[in-house]
Amino acid sequence: MANSTIKRDFWHRFSKNKIAVAGSAVVILLFVVSLLAPWISPYDPGEINLQMVLSPPSGSHLFGTDQLGRDVLSRMIWGSRISLKVGFVATGIAIAIGIILGATAGYYGKWIDGTIMRFVDIMLCFPAFFLILAVIAFLEPSIWNIMIVIGITGWMGITRLVRADFISLKERDYVQAARAIGASDLRIIFIHILPNAMASVLVAATLGVAGAILTESALSFLGIGVQPPTPSWGNILTAGKDNIDIAWWLSLYPGLAILITVLGYNLLGEGIRDSLDPRLKG
Amino acid sequence: MVPLLIGITIICFTVMHLAPGSPTDLQTQMNPRASAEMKERLRSMYDLDKPLHQQYLFWVGKLIVLDLGRSFSPDRRPVADKILERLPITILINVLSMILIIIVAIPIGVLSAVHQDSLFDKITGVFVFVGFSIPTFWLALLLMILLGVNLGWLPISGIRSLNYEYLPPFSAFIDLVKHLILPVFVSAFGGLAGLSRYMRSSMLEVIRQDYITTARSKGLSERVVIYKHALRNALLPIITILGLSIPGLIGGSVIFETIFAIPGMGQLFYMSVMARDYPVIMGILVIGAVLTLLGNLIADVSYALADPRIRVA
Numbered sequence: 001m002a003n004s005t006i007k008r009d010f011w012h013r014f015s016k017n018k019i020a021v022a023g024s025a026v027v028i029l030l031f032v033v034s035l036l037a038p039w040i041s042p043y044d045p046g047e048i049n050l051q052m053v054l055s056p057p058s059g060s061h062l063f064g065t066d067q068l069g070r071d072v073l074s075r076m077i078w079g080s081r082i083s084l085k086v087g088f089v090a091t092g093i094a095i096a097i098g099i100i101l102g103a104t105a106g107y108y109g110k111w112i113d114g115t116i117m118r119f120v121d122i123m124l125c126f127p128a129f130f131l132i133l134a135v136i137a138f139l140e141p142s143i144w145n146i147m148i149v150i151g152i153t154g155w156m157g158i159t160r161l162v163r164a165d166f167i168s169l170k171e172r173d174y175v176q177a178a179r180a181i182g183a184s185d186l187r188i189i190f191i192h193i194l195p196n197a198m199a200s201v202l203v204a205a206t207l208g209v210a211g212a213i214l215t216e217s218a219l220s221f222l223g224i225g226v227q228p229p230t231p232s233w234g235n236i237l238t239a240g241k242d243n244i245d246i247a248w249w250l251s252l253y254p255g256l257a258i259l260i261t262v263l264g265y266n267l268l269g270e271g272i273r274d275s276l277d278p279r280l281k282g
Numbered sequence: 283m284v285p286l287l288i289g290i291t292i293i294c295f296t297v298m299h300l301a302p303g304s305p306t307d308l309q310t311q312m313n314p315r316a317s318a319e320m321k322e323r324l325r326s327m328y329d330l331d332k333p334l335h336q337q338y339l340f341w342v343g344k345l346i347v348l349d350l351g352r353s354f355s356p357d358r359r360p361v362a363d364k365i366l367e368r369l370p371i372t373i374l375i376n377v378l379s380m381i382l383i384i385i386v387a388i389p390i391g392v393l394s395a396v397h398q399d400s401l402f403d404k405i406t407g408v409f410v411f412v413g414f415s416i417p418t419f420w421l422a423l424l425l426m427i428l429l430g431v432n433l434g435w436l437p438i439s440g441i442r443s444l445n446y447e448y449l450p451p452f453s454a455f456i457d458l459v460k461h462l463i464l465p466v467f468v469s470a471f472g473g474l475a476g477l478s479r480y481m482r483s484s485m486l487e488v489i490r491q492d493y494i495t496t497a498r499s500k501g502l503s504e505r506v507v508i509y510k511h512a513l514r515n516a517l518l519p520i521i522t523i524l525g526l527s528i529p530g531l532i533g534g535s536v537i538f539e540t541i542f543a544i545p546g547m548g549q550l551f552y553m554s555v556m557a558r559d560y561p562v563i564m565g566i567l568v569i570g571a572v573l574t575l576l577g578n579l580i581a582d583v584s585y586a587l588a589d590p591r592i593r594v595a
Binding site: 118119121122123124125126127128129130131133134135136137138210214217218221222223224237240241244245248251252255258259262263266267270 | 285286289290293297411412414415416417418419420423424426427431438529530532533534536537540541551552554555556558560563564566567570571574575578
């Protein structure tokens with residue numbers, strides 16, 4: 001049962017790793033907050049109260065109110081759902097593309113590999129943020145378009161990782177054995193090789209979620225992402241910038257939420273990497 | 283190089299065909315922002331009534347002579363002029379932040395590798411994680427509130443004061459520097475964290491090599507071993523990393539130029555996206571990619587110059 005020993009070792013190292021535990025705690029907390037949003041947010045995130053416009057943090061509004069008198073804490077709690085959704089869907093798209101292209105390039109090699117990797121090089125020439133903005137300019141900004149665009153501009157790193165793993169794994173004896181008993185290419189790729197390449201994908205995916213959340217918040221901050229009145233951490237910060245000289249709380253808290261969330265995913269990714277292979281620790 | 287350039291133009295061409303008015307777009311009628319006149323101009327500019335391969339060739343033909351068409355904004359100026367007049371300030375800020383990244387990150391990386399697991403190493407480790415995770419636009423907002431609004435030390439928007447033209451040369455220079463401090467710092471911050479991390483691991487790698495042991499065993503001082511034998515070799519991979527960080531810097535210019543109201547290419551791009559000024563968007567997309575390609579080329583050449591074992595093929 002070599003497999004279960006590897007898993008046990010992983011969990012052992014993972015639970016001893018302070019970075020990994022701190023990262024998981026943040027990520028789990030976020031899941032809980034966004035799941036429980038309707039029950040734990042003190043106010044309706046869309047409830048406008050013109051008597052309470054831009055009031056500073058107080059007992060009734062812990063994080064203050066925005067330019068329409070809406071409760072900032074409630075909007076942040078609901079905004080966590082957006083971050084979670086964008087992070088996972090965008091990264092899911094990037095991983096799907098990355099695995100398919102990386103596996104094809106690594107497994108088949110030759111001109112197929114050459115073509116795909118050239119395509120990767122070309123995509124990497126574009127400043128990612130430029131490409132995302134350009135595509136969004138042509139579409140309408142909506143949360144779905146954002147997730148798709150972040151996904152289709154973020155698969156290149158994963159393609160390179162998966163390809164590298166496939167090139168070394170496809171020469172292994174067990175792959176030769178599978179081929180000898182007549183397994184199809186698809187079966188070899190998905191059943192025999194891919195599971196062994198998932199470790200690096202998992203790490204890249206965790207870090208990818210962090211990157212996607214950062215990108216979404218920047219887009220929403222610029223007004224090209226999630227559109228008001230839907231609350232997102234980025235678009236609360238836009239209000240913060242508009243009221244920069246009178247309402248510091250609009251700038252401070254949502255940004256802190258982004259920082260802690262992204263930090264959580266980055267720590268988790270780093271923790272997974274260290275626990276998968278202690279030699280890589282650096 | 284050339285295949286990459288062709289690839290870049292093909293991708294831009296594909297993005298362009300998402301525009302309303304193109305034959306592939308069904309949303310045209312639904313998009314109120316695209317007026318009939320705009321569609322007509324798009325059609326004539328990109329020869330949309332011709333077959334696809336001809337459209338592409340015509341477009342590339344114009345691109346080669348830097349004919350990017352005219353802007354959709356009321357001024358109707360040629361896109362190339364609009365971009366070129368805004369390019370210097372963007373390049374200036376990017377070069378300055380690159381220099382800042384290099385002079386701060388390399389010493390940090392070297393010191394934390396040489397004193398591995400020391401307090402300094404641990405503190406910079408935390409700084410690196412925060413640097414990776416902090417949204418730069420939020421950092422910009424906080425610094426604006428703190429240094430601009432509350433303390434009044436630094437201006438928070440534009441690149442010159444209102445009375446700039448009446449200032450003597452030296453004060454004018456100081457004025458410009460004051461305006462550039464925040465944007466350069468903010469755009470450098472993320473890269474700083476990344477590069478110091480890479481520098482640290484590169485240095486750790488080199489210190490374990492046999493020739494370092496040799497240098498030590500023949501009695502060289504630790505100073506010479508670290509700064510002469512180790513540092514030079516550890517710097518090599520950093521050149522590649524710097525090249526790879528160029529697209530991030532250029533892309534980031536959209537964010538900080540918008541926040542600090544700097545009249546550069548990034549701000550132009552943002553305004554064009556908001557106004558659906560398609561010719562400008564396409565122009566900046568191509569130029570941004572070509573700049574990245576140039577940056578990578580410079581990195582490759584400097585790598586070859588720095589390491590005699592590598593020669594440009």
